[in-house]
Amino acid sequence: MRDMEDLILQGERSNDKKYERYMSILADKRVLALFGAGREGVKVAECLVGAFPDKDIFFVDNDTAKQGKEVVPGICCYPPDRMRAFSADELAVMNATLFHVGKIQDCIADMGFAECLVPPLKEDPYHRGFASFLYRARNAGLYASHLPELREVAGLLVDDESLRVLVGAVKCRVSDDNLAGELLSLPQYFPSEIKGLFRQDEVFYDCGAYIGDTTEAFLEQTKGIFQAVYAFEMDPAIFKRLESNRRLLDDRISIFPIGISDRNGEVDFTPMAEGDGSSYVIRFSGNLIANGVAQLRSLDALREKGVLAKPATFIKMDIEGAEMDALRGMKHMLRSHKPKLAVCVYHKPEDLWEIPLFIHEVVPEYRMILRQHSPLMNKDTVLYAF
Numbered sequence: 001m002r003d004m005e006d007l008i009l010q011g012e013r014s015n016d017k018k019y020e021r022y023m024s025i026l027a028d029k030r031v032l033a034l035f036g037a038g039r040e041g042v043k044v045a046e047c048l049v050g051a052f053p054d055k056d057i058f059f060v061d062n063d064t065a066k067q068g069k070e071v072v073p074g075i076c077c078y079p080p081d082r083m084r085a086f087s088a089d090e091l092a093v094m095n096a097t098l099f100h101v102g103k104i105q106d107c108i109a110d111m112g113f114a115e116c117l118v119p120p121l122k123e124d125p126y127h128r129g130f131a132s133f134l135y136r137a138r139n140a141g142l143y144a145s146h147l148p149e150l151r152e153v154a155g156l157l158v159d160d161e162s163l164r165v166l167v168g169a170v171k172c173r174v175s176d177d178n179l180a181g182e183l184l185s186l187p188q189y190f191p192s193e194i195k196g197l198f199r200q201d202e203v204f205y206d207c208g209a210y211i212g213d214t215t216e217a218f219l220e221q222t223k224g225i226f227q228a229v230y231a232f233e234m235d236p237a238i239f240k241r242l243e244s245n246r247r248l249l250d251d252r253i254s255i256f257p258i259g260i261s262d263r264n265g266e267v268d269f270t271p272m273a274e275g276d277g278s279s280y281v282i283r284f285s286g287n288l289i290a291n292g293v294a295q296l297r298s299l300d301a302l303r304e305k306g307v308l309a310k311p312a313t314f315i316k317m318d319i320e321g322a323e324m325d326a327l328r329g330m331k332h333m334l335r336s337h338k339p340k341l342a343v344c345v346y347h348k349p350e351d352l353w354e355i356p357l358f359i360h361e362v363v364p365e366y367r368m369i370l371r372q373h374s375p376l377m378n379k380d381t382v383l384y385a386f
Helices: 002-027 039-051 080-085 101-110 129-145 147-156 160-174 213-221 236-243 299-304 323-328 331-337 351-362
Strands: 031-035 056-060 070-072 075-078 091-095 203-207 228-232 253-256 265-270 292-297 314-317 340-344 368-372 381-385
Touching (some): 002 039, 002 129, 031 039, 031 080, 039 129, 075 080, 091 101, 101 129, 129 160, 147 351, 160 368, 203 213, 213 228, 236 253, 299 331, 314 323, 323 340, 340 351, 351 368
Parallel strands (some): 056 075, 203 228, 228 253, 314 340
Antiparallel strands (some): 070 075, 368 381
8 A cells, every 4th residue: 555655646746747837838828729529628628728718729620520519618629720820839739638649649740730739749658648647637636635545445455456456546547557467357347256156046237238248248157047137228329239139139138228327317428439338428517519318217216116126136337437326326225135246446536435435335244356357457447346
């Protein structure tokens, strides 16, 4: 734990210095261009509008569907050529994406604006971009202010591998070190600690079912010996693909076009990038690119109304940052039935302590482990409780 605390405090000091310097560079420029009008770009824009309300700020993006549209209030998106209307002396350009950062930086350099990049290319050897820097800077400060909670989580984890995953996840979020290395563990959602507890009457709740890939894996892991599966996918387009999955044609499998939360109602959502392998994301504040409406329900409410005839023995949650809401909406089920849990804790930085501490508060007798299921530490970190 001492190593993790040192990482956090060192990251906080280093990122604070860089943040002050980068913001001073932006303060000297008249025009700020954000390359990437996606989810991360929206968060960068919200930060910059608050810091520089009087500057000319706009998005550029290669996606013609976004061009000419207002992405957040008062900030429109244009083709990259828009930057040519300004001189290098008055323009600052930020890569506001998390993917294809190197390619976008090459594009900016080809246009003659490499010297306008913030952070400068020489300070971004891993091609992480400004969105990633802001993410790390905020995380370091956030983790520093929540060291007591992180210490408590470390005390709840029951094996050394879990502690190493916790340290690795924190390190990734405050520094440039993002590789899992020997921490990588497969298969996802079915480590030996969970699979060893399977019974012949398993009832699996697949929250964030996408097109049914995890449910398929459950069928393989149980060799078809189970009692029931309830799968939940909130996006209508993805739900159609889930519904047409012929591998799930089994009378014991029920699928629902809803998202799992702590309330019953509707929510706006924004599709993630094509091929990202995820379900859809509940929109962030200020994000105007939400283009759909989905239904939300709590698991406790569904059980109370008799929609879910059988209580879960195993629940998996990969619901794009809504995991805490979903857990709050199933407190009765947790206390009454104590299902095995596989909960993603990588969508929000605070998930690393909020989710395990909440689960421990509701069911103190749960044992908990952390496992890393992606070679990149910012993805597929899963908390298991059993």
